[in-house]
Amino acid sequence: MNIYMSVDMEGITGLVDQTHVNSSMHNYERGRIIMTEEANSVIHAAFENGCNHVLVNDSHSQMNNLIIEKLHPETRLISGGVKPFSMVQGLDETFQGAFFVGYHARASMKGVMSHSMIFGVRHMYINDTPIGEMGFNAYVAGYYGVPVLLVTGDDQAALEAESLIPNVTTAIVKETISRSVASSLTPAKSQMLLNEKTEEALSNRKNVKPLTPPDHPVLRIEFANYGQAEWASMMPGTVLEPGTTTVRFQAKDILEAYRAMVVMTELAMKTTFC
Numbered sequence: 001m002n003i004y005m006s007v008d009m010e011g012i013t014g015l016v017d018q019t020h021v022n023s024s025m026h027n028y029e030r031g032r033i034i035m036t037e038e039a040n041s042v043i044h045a046a047f048e049n050g051c052n053h054v055l056v057n058d059s060h061s062q063m064n065n066l067i068i069e070k071l072h073p074e075t076r077l078i079s080g081g082v083k084p085f086s087m088v089q090g091l092d093e094t095f096q097g098a099f100f101v102g103y104h105a106r107a108s109m110k111g112v113m114s115h116s117m118i119f120g121v122r123h124m125y126i127n128d129t130p131i132g133e134m135g136f137n138a139y140v141a142g143y144y145g146v147p148v149l150l151v152t153g154d155d156q157a158a159l160e161a162e163s164l165i166p167n168v169t170t171a172i173v174k175e176t177i178s179r180s181v182a183s184s185l186t187p188a189k190s191q192m193l194l195n196e197k198t199e200e201a202l203s204n205r206k207n208v209k210p211l212t213p214p215d216h217p218v219l220r221i222e223f224a225n226y227g228q229a230e231w232a233s234m235m236p237g238t239v240l241e242p243g244t245t246t247v248r249f250q251a252k253d254i255l256e257a258y259r260a261m262v263v264m265t266e267l268a269m270k271t272t273f274c
Helices: 028-048 133-143 155-166 187-203 226-232 254-268
Strands: 002-007 053-058 075-077 097-103 120-128 128-129 148-154 168-176 182-185 216-225 238-240 246-250
Touching: 002 028, 028 053, 028 187, 097 133, 097 155, 097 187, 097 226, 120 133, 120 254, 128 133, 133 148, 133 155, 133 238, 133 254, 148 155, 148 187, 155 168, 155 238, 168 187, 226 238, 226 246, 226 254, 238 254, 246 254
Parallel strands: 002 053, 002 097, 053 075, 097 148, 148 168
Antiparallel strands: 120 128, 120 216, 168 182, 216 246, 238 246
């Protein structure tokens, strides 16, 4: 069995604010150690429960956070940027399931460090459906016929996963108090929980269906300010909806929509506020 694993950082045990997830800040090195240990507990459990190949994609920020020498020796790791498919780089039809580890709730929703790709996004939509990183990534998995079997993170990420993917297994490692405060398990307790939930997710895999994306989807991204929308709308094929900060793109399929989202959010980050 081949498992694809996308690992983000905001949903990792004990990490609650930017000091834990920003590589220039004082708690980051602690954060990446906890992130690596947490990912590794899922990887070990996967190998112990029938998997023979686990491909891990580092999916946070510059995507070079996981410490490779601490991972299970049979793991393959995709690390670094820029990746054409960002958080789902390397995902294709050869996998029997996907794990989303360390995930968080979408922008404008309750949850520890909730956001969608960049902090300048208020909402993203596929057609009329609000979507975040988790949902978009699950749609790409669904394009390849791959079900998302496991989502780990805070309680709000778990709720979002359960609303998107019937019968998905979730592992709650911390409970939201505010966007930068959580009641968290210790890493040792989280790793025990993740071992159990990984086994449960693999045992339950036949009850989970891929999240099928719509044909010819319309991507709409609402940005926090007009400057971000202006930058994003410089991408060919986009339309800045009049009187809004929402940029629209008609895609031929979910893969094109995903790459458009990556380009639009990267462009939006060029906005300055001086």
